[in-house]
Amino acid sequence: MYETLEILREGGVATLWMNRPEVHNAFNEQLIAELTQACKALDADDHVRVVVLAGRGKSFSAGADLHWMKRAAGASVEENLEDARKLAAMLRTLAEMRKPTIARVHGAALGGGMGLASACDICIAGEGAVFATSEVKFGIIPSAISPYVIRAIGARQAHRYFQTAERIPARRAFDLGLAHEAVAADALDGTVAEVVAALLQGGPRAQAAAKDLIRAVADRPVSDGVVEDTARRIATLRATPEAKEGLAAFLEKRPAAWVSTQS
Secondary structure, X not given: OOOOEEEEEEOOEEEEXXXXXXXXXXXXXXXXXXXXXXXXXXXXXOOOOEEEEEEOOOXXXXXXXXXXXXXXXXXXXXXXXXXXXXXXXXXXXXXXXXOOEEEEEOOEEEOXXXXXXXXXXXXXXXXXXXXXXXXXXXXXXXXXXXXXXXXXXXXXXXXXXXHHOOOEEHHHHHHHOOOOEEEOHHHHHHHHHHHHHHHOOOOHHHHHHHHHHXXXXXXXXXXXXXXXXXXXXHHHHHOOHHHHHHHHHHHOOOOOHHHHOOO
């Protein structure tokens, strides 16, 4: 179905492998289009509970494909705008998936690769992983990825790294808040599996609502409108079959229905 991607499913977990190892999973038009399509398809699949984004070969993703960049340099402003819109749409599709998403990062996560890691809900980095917003070295800016990178590391740190294009090792990425975990390379898959197992314990509707809650509340003052909105959100969820099942499972000391279906 895809030429630049491979999707492996195990229970409720779909691992979305970028599969251009010969170019370190660099972006081109096809990879951008296929990532967009795959994220939409997985988000619509009720059998999928968690999506893990990963890269085949030596790197997670080294950013933009050099051949793609060369073509862009010779293209018109309108053609470049169309390409930029597609990249931005892909990142937004990933970031706004209803399902929990995990970036499994090893090797290089540069430019757009750092954008992918930032757009995922959770980022697990192996020792040896390196991040960078390297765009200024090419005379451009990390524009499409900026909403997600700034959300991850904050505006103050972005002022440094957007301008210096310095390489950010896994441990520093953890300190910045970009990576939730920075682990030994041989512990990467085990750590991802632990986080996946924790995610599978949660109610799918509740997790989607939690993501929407963060978007609604983050960086906003605690106003009357915010307080009312949060009250309405919890009141609405309490009346759902999922919430009733979750409470019943807790009281009866048994796994909730959504947990048992993943075994």
